[in-house]
Amino acid sequence: MARWTARSSSTPVAFASISPIRSRPAHSARRSIWSRATGILTPGETARLAETARQQPRAADDALAQVLSLREALYGIFSARAAGLPAPAPDLHTVNKAIGKAMTRAGLSPSAAGGFQWAWPDAPIGVDRVSWWVARSAAELLTSADLTSVRECAGYDCGRLFVDGTKNRSRRWCAMASCGNRAKGRRHYERRKTAG
Numbered sequence: 001m002a003r004w005t006a007r008s009s010s011t012p013v014a015f016a017s018i019s020p021i022r023s024r025p026a027h028s029a030r031r032s033i034w035s036r037a038t039g040i041l042t043p044g045e046t047a048r049l050a051e052t053a054r055q056q057p058r059a060a061d062d063a064l065a066q067v068l069s070l071r072e073a074l075y076g077i078f079s080a081r082a083a084g085l086p087a088p089a090p091d092l093h094t095v096n097k098a099i100g101k102a103m104t105r106a107g108l109s110p111s112a113a114g115g116f117q118w119a120w121p122d123a124p125i126g127v128d129r130v131s132w133w134v135a136r137s138a139a140e141l142l143t144s145a146d147l148t149s150v151r152e153c154a155g156y157d158c159g160r161l162f163v164d165g166t167k168n169r170s171r172r173w174c175a176m177a178s179c180g181n182r183a184k185g186r187r188h189y190e191r192r193k194t195a196g
């Protein structure tokens with residue numbers, strides 16, 4: 001249960017796929033799309049959340065709007081940080097509001113390792129649970145030393161953010177399989193064009 005521990009892996013889970021929002025999810029697929037994509041919730045939690053969303057469609061829509069605006073605000077803060085710029089005040093305000101909501105119900109629960117972990121032991125799993133996880137996870141990263149490793153992908157028209165876990169801080173791409181290979185292909189093409 002290290003979902004919000006920034007140092008537990010090279011990339012904190014909630015941060016793993018923050019990218020600029022270019023389109024809203026389609027209505028039919030939008031309930032838990034982001035939470036599944038980022039692996040924030042366990043399969044059991046996702047199933048319970050989907051059931052709750054079915055019973056409370058209005059609240060689910062509100063929660064989704066909130067999580068999307070939180071995501072946009074986080075993108076604004078982290079991309080500004082990657083560019084060496086100060087955090088935009090409205091984005092910080094949005095994130096702080098979400099952290100406030102998450103922390104009012106937060107508490108400790110025993111962990112499998114015999115210690116304790118942050119959780120929401122007394123709160124039923126509601127549709128706003130995704131925002132809570134994201135807000136708490138983002139706060140962890142924003143206040144950690146790993147913040148200096150946040151980078152924006154150098155890929156053309158990508159804009160994804162990642163935490164550079166390499167020793168010599170040399171990572172340039174969100175993923176070698178996509179942006180890295182595209183850049184390699186382009187360089188190869190340009191070399192051949194110049195040679196020919």
Ligand SMILES: [Zn+2]
Pocket residue numbers: 153154155158159160173174175179
């Ligand atoms: Zn990329």
